[in-house]
Amino acid sequence: xxxxxxxxxxxxxxxxxxxxxxVSTLTGIGLTxxxxxASKSKTKLVVGGIFPFTGTKSLLSSWGTHGVAxxxxxxxxxxxxxxxxxxxxxVDDAADSVDVLPAFRKLMLSHPTVIVGPFSxxxxxxxxxxxxxxxxxxxxxxxxxxDNMKQKxxxxxxxxxxxxxxxxxxxxxSKGWKTASLIFDNSANSQGFIAPLEAAFKALGGTIQxxxxxxxxxxxxxxxxxxxxxxxxxxxxxxxxxxxxxxxFSDGQQLGYMSTPWIGDDLQSAPQGAYAKSFGPTAxxxxxxxxxxxxxxxxxxxxxxxxxxxxxxxxxxxxxxxxNEYDSIIIASLAMTMAKSxxxxxxxxxxxxxxxxxxxxxxxxxxxxxxxxxxxxxxxNGASGSDDFNKFxxxxxxxxxxxxxxxxxxxxxAYVTPAQLAAVVAKEG
Numbered sequence: 001x002x003x004x005x006x007x008x009x010x011x012x013x014x015x016x017x018x019x020x021x022x023v024s025t026l027t028g029i030g031l032t033x034x035x036x037x038a039s040k041s042k043t044k045l046v047v048g049g050i051f052p053f054t055g056t057k058s059l060l061s062s063w064g065t066h067g068v069a070x071x072x073x074x075x076x077x078x079x080x081x082x083x084x085x086x087x088x089x090x091v092d093d094a095a096d097s098v099d100v101l102p103a104f105r106k107l108m109l110s111h112p113t114v115i116v117g118p119f120s121x122x123x124x125x126x127x128x129x130x131x132x133x134x135x136x137x138x139x140x141x142x143x144x145x146x147d148n149m150k151q152k153x154x155x156x157x158x159x160x161x162x163x164x165x166x167x168x169x170x171x172x173x174s175k176g177w178k179t180a181s182l183i184f185d186n187s188a189n190s191q192g193f194i195a196p197l198e199a200a201f202k203a204l205g206g207t208i209q210x211x212x213x214x215x216x217x218x219x220x221x222x223x224x225x226x227x228x229x230x231x232x233x234x235x236x237x238x239x240x241x242x243x244x245x246x247x248x249f250s251d252g253q254q255l256g257y258m259s260t261p262w263i264g265d266d267l268q269s270a271p272q273g274a275y276a277k278s279f280g281p282t283a284x285x286x287x288x289x290x291x292x293x294x295x296x297x298x299x300x301x302x303x304x305x306x307x308x309x310x311x312x313x314x315x316x317x318x319x320x321x322x323x324n325e326y327d328s329i330i331i332a333s334l335a336m337t338m339a340k341s342x343x344x345x346x347x348x349x350x351x352x353x354x355x356x357x358x359x360x361x362x363x364x365x366x367x368x369x370x371x372x373x374x375x376x377x378x379x380x381n382g383a384s385g386s387d388d389f390n391k392f393x394x395x396x397x398x399x400x401x402x403x404x405x406x407x408x409x410x411x412x413x414a415y416v417t418p419a420q421l422a423a424v425v426a427k428e429g
Contacts, residue, residue, distance in 0.1 A: 045080075045084050046111060047088050047089070047115075048107045049065065050117040051090060051092070052094050052119065052121070052122075054092055056216070059267075059273065059274060063140075063270075066313060070312050071330060072087070072088060073311060075365055091103040091104070113332075113336075113342050114135070114137075114328075115138070116138050118140070120140075120142065131151065131153040135153065136153050137154045138154075138157060139154060142158055142159060142163070143160075143161065144193075147392065155328070155393045156393060158321060159394075159395060165193045165194075166416075166424050167399035168197060168237055169204060169206065170416050172261075173206055181211075181212065181228040181229065182197070182212060183212045183237070184213060187216070191213075193237075200428065203427040212224045214240055217244065218244075221251050224248075225255055229255075229257050233260070237262075238263070239264060249278045250280075258282045264290075266291045268287065269291045269410065272407070273408075275287075288401050288413055292324075292384070300364075301381060301383050305326055309322070317410070323384040326382070326383050330380065331351060331380060331387060334368050334378070335350035337369055338353055352389050353377075355387045358377060359378045363383075401414040
């Protein structure tokens with residue numbers, strides 16, 4: 001899979017918040033109840049979460065906690081890990097590089113055996129902390145600078161933004177939109193989309209008219225919009241935080257620019273989310289977002305995830321990335337089972353052993369544990385599809401192109417396959 005690499009602030013001080021209320025809520029929905037083995041549990045294994053509960057990207061905290069809760073539910077209701085149950089502890093990094101390291105240090109006081117998060121905006125602030133502290137991390141997000149990471153204790157179950165960029169370009173071309181302007185904020189996460197997006201769009205015969213960089217938090221973006229639409233582009237590619245999007249989309253409505261198709265990143269895919277709401281009346285016809293994941297899996301893993309999600313959250317309308325956090329917890333739990341140890345220094349080597357081929361394909365925690373107990377090699381393919389890690393601890397997937405109905409619920413407009421992405425890279429030379 002040599003093409004994977006291609007496919008593939010606020011300054012508020014050290015604000016760290018241990019979200020006890022949410023932990024209590026998650027415990028109350030079944031994280032410590034379940035099978036008979038729960039009552040015999042020797043200890044509680046901590047699943048730590050580093051998410052932005054405050055700040056302009058606070059919506060990501062719901063994505064993270066929803067996915068973690070479902071993963072913990074699945075494990076705890078199927079015997080736990082080596083007889084022990086999982087519990088969650090969260091800290092707030094506010095999606096701010098200033099806050100993420102203090103948040104990590106606060107979380108380490110709870111002695112987590114595995115950490116989920118942080119998301120792309122802050123992962124680089126702590127990525128070198130996991131190995132020295134002997135804790136395994138499953139970060140969330142597609143930050144392109146991690147495409148070739150060499151971190152023994154860090155894994156990523158979400159596909160890279162490099163892949164997402166190509167999916168966005170391929171979808172636009174498939175709709176016949178061959179002229180585009182880019183509107184991205186100046187964050188490293190957003191800027192990481194641009195190079196692979198431009199390369200893919202041009203390789204497919206498209207033309208980029210304008211590349212507009214936004215400074216978040218401005219009171220108006222009218223001049224930027226005027227520049228972006230000067231050449232009457234057929235489509236807009238964009239990525240920005242919710243606050244910036246609210247201002248930009250409001251200005252776009254006043255200027256009459258929201259009847260043009262916009263294709264955003266996975267942040268914009270949330271059903272009834274802030275992006276779709278601020279986009280305005282044409283969101284149901286003109287807004288599309290790319291979301292990494294396989295919508296169904298042959299072994300039933302996705303449907304099993306949906307059933308768990310329904311049990312925990314009383315809905316099957318899932319939030320973005322929740323299948324990634326879910327898969328991360330299942331993989332970590334399987335690795336501990338395989339290693340017969342909950343010590344991260346021991347089980348880290350078994351992460352790829354349970355997730356990568358060769359092995360018997362399995363898609364649920366219980367079925368995989370059964371195979372391990374039969375001394376069989378396994379290949380976990382989870383709710384997000386293939387969880388095969390490459391040498392850089394990254395995975396590769398196709399993408400759903402998500403639109404919205406009149407109630408701003410999600411509608412799948414198309415699915416861009418891994419083969420289609422590979423074909424685009426081949427065109428790039």
